[in-house]
Amino acid sequence: MQEEEHIIFEKYLSGDLNGSELEAFEQRLGSDVEFKNEFTLYRDMQGYLEDKIRHADALKNIRSVSSERRVSIEKGTKEKAKQKPRWFYYVSTAATVLILCGILSYFIKPEKAVTYADVYMEPEWPIKRSGDGNKFLRGAAIQTIEENYGGAVNVLKNSDLDVDERDYWIAEVFAKQGEADSVLYYLPNTFKTNERRDRQNYLKVIVLYKLNRQEELNKFISTVPENTRKEYLSIIKSLSPN
Amino acid sequence: MSDQELFTGLKSGDRKSVNQLYTQFFPSVKRWISSNSGNEADACDVFQDCLETILLKVDTLDHNLGGLIMLICKRKWIDKVRKKTRTTKVINEESLRKVDENVEEQITKYEEEYLRHQILDEAFGKLSGLCQNLLALIKQGKTTGEIQGELSFSTANTIYRRKSACMERWTEYVKQDPRYSSIY
Numbered sequence: 001m002q003e004e005e006h007i008i009f010e011k012y013l014s015g016d017l018n019g020s021e022l023e024a025f026e027q028r029l030g031s032d033v034e035f036k037n038e039f040t041l042y043r044d045m046q047g048y049l050e051d052k053i054r055h056a057d058a059l060k061n062i063r064s065v066s067s068e069r070r071v072s073i074e075k076g077t078k079e080k081a082k083q084k085p086r087w088f089y090y091v092s093t094a095a096t097v098l099i100l101c102g103i104l105s106y107f108i109k110p111e112k113a114v115t116y117a118d119v120y121m122e123p124e125w126p127i128k129r130s131g132d133g134n135k136f137l138r139g140a141a142i143q144t145i146e147e148n149y150g151g152a153v154n155v156l157k158n159s160d161l162d163v164d165e166r167d168y169w170i171a172e173v174f175a176k177q178g179e180a181d182s183v184l185y186y187l188p189n190t191f192k193t194n195e196r197r198d199r200q201n202y203l204k205v206i207v208l209y210k211l212n213r214q215e216e217l218n219k220f221i222s223t224v225p226e227n228t229r230k231e232y233l234s235i236i237k238s239l240s241p242n
Numbered sequence: 243m244s245d246q247e248l249f250t251g252l253k254s255g256d257r258k259s260v261n262q263l264y265t266q267f268f269p270s271v272k273r274w275i276s277s278n279s280g281n282e283a284d285a286c287d288v289f290q291d292c293l294e295t296i297l298l299k300v301d302t303l304d305h306n307l308g309g310l311i312m313l314i315c316k317r318k319w320i321d322k323v324r325k326k327t328r329t330t331k332v333i334n335e336e337s338l339r340k341v342d343e344n345v346e347e348q349i350t351k352y353e354e355e356y357l358r359h360q361i362l363d364e365a366f367g368k369l370s371g372l373c374q375n376l377l378a379l380i381k382q383g384k385t386t387g388e389i390q391g392e393l394s395f396s397t398a399n400t401i402y403r404r405k406s407a408c409m410e411r412w413t414e415y416v417k418q419d420p421r422y423s424s425i426y
Contacts, residue, residue, distance in 0.1 A: 002413065003406045037426050041416065045409070048362040049381040051298055057255030058297055065260045066290035069268075073282050192371055231257060 005035075009042040057230065064124050071122070071145050116178050116210040119235050123172045123199065136161060140169060149177050164188040168196070171203060180207035195229070202232040209239045245307035252297055263293065267308055271315045279323060288318045295356040313349055358425050365415035373408035380405060 008025065011017050017025055029036050052059075125141040127133045136159030143152035152173045156166050167186045174182035184207055191197040201224050208217040221240045228236070243251070243262055251259025271292075272285040280288075292314045366374065372393065379389050386398040395401050416422060 002410050006406070006409055041413065041426055044358055045362060045412065045416075046381070048359060048366070049377060051359070052363075052366075053378060053382055055253070055255075055297055058253055059294065061255050061257050061260050062252075062290060062293045062297065065257065065264060066286060066293075069264060070283065070286050073286060077282075193375065230255075 002038075005038055006042060009039055012039075013043065013046065060124070060229075064122070067124060068122055074145055114209075114238070116180075116206060119206050119209070119239065120175065120178070121202075121231070121235075122176070134159070134161065137169065140173065144173055144176060149173055164190055168200065175203050175207065178210065180210040183207045184211075194227070197225075198229045198232050201228065202236060205236045205239055249296075249307060252293065260293070263311075264289070267311045270308075270312060274312070274316065275319050278319065280319060284319070284322075285315075288315050288322070291318055291356075295352055298359055299352045299355040310349075313346075314352070317349065317353065354425070357421065361416055361419045361421055361425065365412055365419060368415050369408060369412055373404070373411065376401070376404055377408055377412075 008017070012022075012025055029039060125137065125144075127138045127141050136155055139155040140152040140159075143149070143155060153170055156170050156173070159166055161169070167188050171183045171186035171188075174186065183203055187200055187204060191200055201220075204220060205217065205224070208220060218240065221236055224233070224236055226233075243259065248259050248263055248266075252263065268285070268289055271289050272282055275285040275288060276282065289311075292311055295314055296310070369377075376389065376393060379392060380401075384392070386401055389395065389401055390398065395404070
């Protein structure tokens with residue numbers, strides 16, 4: 001019944017109902033409240049899908065920036081709780097600045113402009129504010145936020161996720177630490193969605209870059225599809241020598 | 243960046259614009275929510291909902307962006323507090339009453355639309371990955387051949403059967419939402 005209704009709704013929305021069919025449809029819309037509600041819901045579902053496609057990138061950006069903000073707020077709250085006296089900060093900041101100046105003046109290599117930290121972007125953990133979602137992923141996300149990376153990897157290793165999903169998130173935890181070799185080790189070769197494909201390709205590019213494996217990097221970049229998400233594609237292209 | 247540039251940047255998925263919106267408008271939202279029984283994390287949730295509302299349901303920017311954000315955030319927070327507990331100290335709603343009635347009516351409309359979107363979104367999220375991809379690919383106007391290739395379906399007939407099953411399941415999930423009856 002619902003399937004038949006959906007076919008008629010689709011025809012109506014795409015302007016394929018004519019003459020008596022159209023008349024009967026509109027008459028029913030005016031007299032049958034339940035039918036009208038079903039139609040309104042169907043129309044909204046189609047509108048939702050259009051919005052989802054049209055605003056996919058923008059929504060992803062809002063969610064990813066917001067999740068970064070949330071992480072930094074959580075971090076800030078924790079740090080506040082274990083605050084040290086003010087003089088401690090003055091002394092330690094001064095000491096750090098002095099040490100850094102010394103190290104920088106000795107090691108600074110102006111020819112290498114882009115670093116791993118410049119191109120690394122946080123992943124969007126699939127956890128919801130409501131607490132829904134996979135409990136292991138949630139646990140791993142929290143451990144990562146708290147910078148307990150070993151803990152995060154352990155949680156993932158003991159999780160009920162399928163092997164590729166588990167390895168992918170382990171690779172993300174290592175990517176956050178800049179452990180390039182481990183990222184390459186765990187990064188799966190398969191993906192279920194284009195979104196995941198783009199993220200995996202991006203991670204592979206930045207770790208190959210970090211490891212300075214130029215030849216492999218160039219070869220891999222040439223295989224990256226053009227329809228890759230634009231933030232990733234711009235970074236990938238910026239690391240390409242061509 | 244001007245309001246119009248920020249608005250266009252937000253809609254086109256420009257990360258810089260989203261960051262700029264946070265830098266420019268989040269502090270005042272945070273201040274207001276913190277002085278009305280909330281904290282910074284609450285402010286962050288409300289701000290994100292507000293940006294999504296603006297993105298999805300405001301087609302043209304016809305009033306000041308900062309004012310619009312502040313109003314939407316205030317209303318969202320008042321609703322949240324009301325839902326949380328009836329005994330929570332009542333928020334000073336006078337500031338909302340000063341607003342032009344037309345603007346308020348428009349914002350109510352945006353919020354209703356956003357709620358509808360949220361119900362559909364949550365129900366859509368309960369569908370399997372295959373269903374989600376299939377419905378999106380069909381909506382993108384991909385041919386049956388392309389869909390068969392991308393999702394490894396054996397025949398075109400399978401696509402139609404699957405699509406119909408996915409739509410039915412999605413409808414079911416939407417109807418199970420307790421907010422469904424207040425919207426439809």
